[in-house]
Amino acid sequence: MAFFYSDGILHVGDARASVTVDSIIGAIDRPAYVYDLDDIALRFHAMNNAFVGTRHTIHYAMKANSNAAILRHLCALGAGVDTVSGGEIARARAAGVPADRIIFSGVAKTHQEIQRALEARIKQINVESPQELQRIADIARSLGVVADVAFRLNPNVNPKTHPYITTGFRDNKFGMDESFMPELRGILARESKWLRLRGFTMHIGSLLFDLDVIREAIEKTIAVHETFKAQGHALDRLDIGGGLGIAYDTADTAREFEMITQYGRMAIDATRGLDVELLTEPGRVFVARAGVLVGRVQYIKVTAAKTFAILDTGMHHLVRPALYGSKHRILPLHQDAGEKITYDIVGPICESSDFLAKDVSLSQLKQGDLVAIADAGAYGFTMASQYNSHELPAEIAVSAGRVVVCD
Numbered sequence: 227m228a229f230f231y232s233d234g235i236l237h238v239g240d241a242r243a244s245v246t247v248d249s250i251i252g253a254i255d256r257p258a259y260v261y262d263l264d265d266i267a268l269r270f271h272a273m274n275n276a277f278v279g280t281r282h283t284i285h286y287a288m289k290a291n292s293n294a295a296i297l298r299h300l301c302a303l304g305a306g307v308d309t310v311s312g313g314e315i316a317r318a319r320a321a322g323v324p325a326d327r328i329i330f331s332g333v334a335k336t337h338q339e340i341q342r343a344l345e346a347r348i349k350q351i352n353v354e355s356p357q358e359l360q361r362i363a364d365i366a367r368s369l370g371v372v373a374d375v376a377f378r379l380n381p382n383v384n385p386k387t388h389p390y391i392t393t394g395f396r397d398n399k400f401g402m403d404e405s406f407m408p409e410l411r412g413i414l415a416r417e418s419k420w421l422r423l424r425g426f427t428m429h430i431g432s433l434l435f436d437l438d439v440i441r442e443a444i445e446k447t448i449a450v451h452e453t454f455k456a457q458g459h460a461l462d463r464l465d466i467g468g469g470l471g472i473a474y475d476t477a478d479t480a481r482e483f484e485m486i487t488q489y490g491r492m493a494i495d496a497t498r499g500l501d502v503e504l505l506t507e508p509g510r511v512f513v514a515r516a517g518v519l520v521g522r523v524q525y526i527k528v529t530a531a532k533t534f535a536i537l538d539t540g541m542h543h544l545v546r547p548a549l550y551g552s553k554h555r556i557l558p559l560h561q562d563a564g565e566k567i568t569y570d571i572v573g574p575i576c577e578s579s580d581f582l583a584k585d586v587s588l589s590q591l592k593q594g595d596l597v598a599i600a601d602a603g604a605y606g607f608t609m610a611s612q613y614n615s616h617e618l619p620a621e622i623a624v625s626a627g628r629v630v631v632c633d
């Protein structure tokens with residue numbers, strides 16, 4: 227419970243140590259993300275506990291939120307990271323994540339990004355195409371190093387999520403199906419001096435709730451893993467990606483903790499006897515609940531059709547509602563028991579897609595009020611832009627009721 231009301235005032239923290247979001251925002255005169263580091267730690271521990279008894283490494287998918295305080299916090303707990311660009315690798319390194327805890331995913335790795343990754347001796351590159359594998363081999367040869375790689379399988383499963391965040395289906399650009407394997411084997415054989423295949427990886431999408439589909443994808447990945455093993459490749463890793471969802475329409479988090487536990491059990495069961503280090507890449511489920519975006523009401527505008535609360539923050543700071551039609555709960559920093567009014571919560575951007583919530587029933591808002599958009603810790607700031615030349619929001623991390631230095 228990272229954010230909760232006490233006496234009608236929104237707090238961040240838990241029953242032992244908390245602080246009002248109001249006081250955290252203080253004199254900041256622009257929109258701000260507020261993060262609860264302790265809530266992220268709870269989720270990290272839940273995931274670790276779910277895999278207890280296995281060789282398991284959590285590689286937090288930092289695309290969800292690459293704030294330095296969060297990276298430092300997770301790294302101190304023992305996490306590695308999953309990255310998708312040279313920029314993310316640099317951010318992770320700057321936050322103190324050791325190179326041997328960094329995985330590099332992503333479909334369009336440039337020559338320079340691969341070179342820097344190999345020079346830094348990161349743990350593994352997750353390969354998305356035969357051309358990429360050849361490029362890695364060429365660069366490894368030029369540097370005189372051996373590249374540790376995993377092949378990303380596209381298992382062609384339907385994860386039943388929003389089409390924009392499906393990644394393991396036949397139509398998606400991600401991963402490689404079995405028809406790629408002969409070509410990959412050929413490159414591996416030719417470049418055996420520079421490439422070391424450590425295992426396979428898959429990631430079928432985000433905002434997933436159906437563990438059976440994830441299991442199906444794991445089983446398909448294991449089948450390919452076994453054929454490579456049978457041909458003499460000493461595979462010692464299996465990366466089962468990330469993707470666990472949270473229910474944005476409710477504050478009840480019990481279900482997602484339960485899902486983390488069941489996920490671990492399922493993965494252990496599905497991979498029994500495989501003798502590999504199991505890698506996971508959770509992003510959203512660690513950080514979504516741990517962040518809110520706080521904006522200030524600039525105007526209340528009543529039209530014949532709608533009552534708009536127009537904020538200084540919008541789709542440029544949190545694009546999920548505009549991009550995916552996702553729904554976030556709206557939490558005024560001060561609630562009162564008075565009459566409820568139905569609002570559209572919108573931003574300053576010159577687009578009608580600039581909304582944060584539609585038709586939400588809230589106690590009356592007025593100019594100057596602060597409003598938090600809930601569950602905005604994942605794919606919030608990392609997807610923010612300066613569209614219309616607005617400033618990026620501030621970011622403030624809190625632990626045990628105190629602000630943590632956040633750069």
Ligand SMILES: Cc1ncc(COP(=O)(O)O)c(C=O)c1O
Nearest residue numbers: 287429432468469507508509510
């Ligand atoms: C390769 C890979 N791993 C992990 C993730 C993290 O997904 P999520 O935040 O849903 O856990 C993503 C997200 O798209 C991804 O592309």
